[in-house]
Amino acid sequence: MTQTIDQPKHEQTTTEQPTTASPTSEPMTEANVSRPLEPQPRAIIIGASSGIGAALVHELAHKGYRVAALARREAELNRLCEAVNAALGSKRIYAYPHDVTDYETIPALFEQVTYELGGLDLVIYVAGVQPAVTLGEYNFEKDADMIRVNLLGAMAWLNEAAMRFERAGAGHIVGISSIAGDRGRSGAPGYNTSKAGFNTYLEALRNRLSRHGVTVTTIKPGFVDTVLLKNAPKTFWVISPETAAQQIHRAIRRKRQVAYVPARWRLVSLVINLIPSFIFRRMSI
Numbered sequence: 001m002t003q004t005i006d007q008p009k010h011e012q013t014t015t016e017q018p019t020t021a022s023p024t025s026e027p028m029t030e031a032n033v034s035r036p037l038e039p040q041p042r043a044i045i046i047g048a049s050s051g052i053g054a055a056l057v058h059e060l061a062h063k064g065y066r067v068a069a070l071a072r073r074e075a076e077l078n079r080l081c082e083a084v085n086a087a088l089g090s091k092r093i094y095a096y097p098h099d100v101t102d103y104e105t106i107p108a109l110f111e112q113v114t115y116e117l118g119g120l121d122l123v124i125y126v127a128g129v130q131p132a133v134t135l136g137e138y139n140f141e142k143d144a145d146m147i148r149v150n151l152l153g154a155m156a157w158l159n160e161a162a163m164r165f166e167r168a169g170a171g172h173i174v175g176i177s178s179i180a181g182d183r184g185r186s187g188a189p190g191y192n193t194s195k196a197g198f199n200t201y202l203e204a205l206r207n208r209l210s211r212h213g214v215t216v217t218t219i220k221p222g223f224v225d226t227v228l229l230k231n232a233p234k235t236f237w238v239i240s241p242e243t244a245a246q247q248i249h250r251a252i253r254r255k256r257q258v259a260y261v262p263a264r265w266r267l268v269s270l271v272i273n274l275i276p277s278f279i280f281r282r283m284s285i
C-alpha cells in the first residue's frame with residue numbers, strides 16, 4: 001500500500017476543494033464514518049466495468065480501499081458498485097461513466113474523482129480493446145482504436161497521475177499491459193504495438209518517477225477468461241479474472257516493477273525473446 005497522497009491547492013481548478021485531502025480533512029462519507037479508525041487507501045481503476053478491472057474492484061474493495069470505478073457502460077458499473085457496496089455493508093465503490101478517448105475531459109475528471117475520494121494512493125489503467133483481426137487483414141480503423149484506448153487513453157490518465165504523484169513524492173501507478181507486447185506477432189500487429197508502446201511508456205515513467213518516491217508497476221497477464229479473450233489468436237493456461245486480480249494485488253503490495261500474471265509467463269517470455277527473428281517469423285506464435 002502506498003502512502004497517502006494529498007492534492008496540492010494549485011492543481012484545483014474545477015470545484016471548491018480543500019487545500020489538502022488528508023485523512024483528517026477528507027469529505028465525510030459513509031465509508032469513513034462507519035470505520036473511522038481504519039486507514040482507507042484510495043484507488044482509481046480505469047476500465048472497471050468487466051473482466052480484470054471489475055475483479056480488481058472487488059479485490060481492492062475487500063482489502064479496504066475506497067475505489068473510483070470508471071468505464072463507458074454505466075449500467076455495468078452501477079451493478080458492480082451496488083453488489084460490492086452491499087456485500088461490504090458500506091459505500092466503498094463509486095461509479096464514474098467515462099470514455100477514455102474523450103481525452104480533453106480527463107484532467108478535470110481526474111481532479112473531481114480525487115477530490116471525491118478524499119485523496120489518492122493508487123491509479124490502475126486497465127482499459128483495453130482487442131477487436132478480431134484475421135491473418136492478412138490490414139484495418140486501420142481497428143488499429144487506431146487499439147492505439148486510442150490501449151495507449152493514448154493510458155497516457156492521458158497516467159500523465160495526470162504522474163504529475164500529481166511526482167509533486168507529492170508518493171503514489172503508485174499500475175498499467176495492465178500484456179505478454180502480447182513483448183514481441184511482434186503475425187496474428188495481432190495492432191494489439192502487439194499498443195501493448196509494446198504501453199510497456200515502454202510505463203518503463204519511462206518508472207525511470208522518471210522512482211527518484212521521487214513513486215512506484216510504477218507494469219502488469220503482463222497471459223490469458224485471462226474475459227470477453228476480450230475471444231479475439232486472442234491462441235489461448236492456453238487460462239486463469240480467471242479473480243485469480244488475476246489477486247496476483248495483481250500481490251504485485252502492487254510488493255511494489256513490483258514488472259509482474260507476469262501468472263508468474264510462469266516470465267519464463268515463456270524470456271524464451272520467446274531469445275528466439276532469433278529468422279526463426280520467429282516461421283513460427284505461428
Ligand SMILES: NC(=O)c1ccc[n+]([C@@H]2O[C@H](COP(=O)([O-])OP(=O)(O)OC[C@H]3O[C@@H](n4cnc5c(N)ncnc54)[C@H](OP(=O)(O)O)[C@@H]3O)[C@@H](O)[C@H]2O)c1
Nearest residue numbers: 047049050051052071072073099100127128223224226228
Ligand atoms: N483477457 C486477457 O486474456 C488479457 C490478457 C492480457 C492483457 N489483457 C488486458 O487486460 C485489460 C482488461 O481486459 P479484459 O480482459 O478484462 O477485457 P474486458 O472485460 O473487455 O475489459 C475491458 C475494459 O476496458 C474498458 N474499456 C474499453 N474501451 C474503453 C473506453 N473507450 N473507455 C473506457 N473504458 C473502456 C471496458 O469498459 P466499457 O466497455 O464499459 O467502456 C472494460 O471495463 C485490457 O487492457 C487487456 O488488453 C487481457
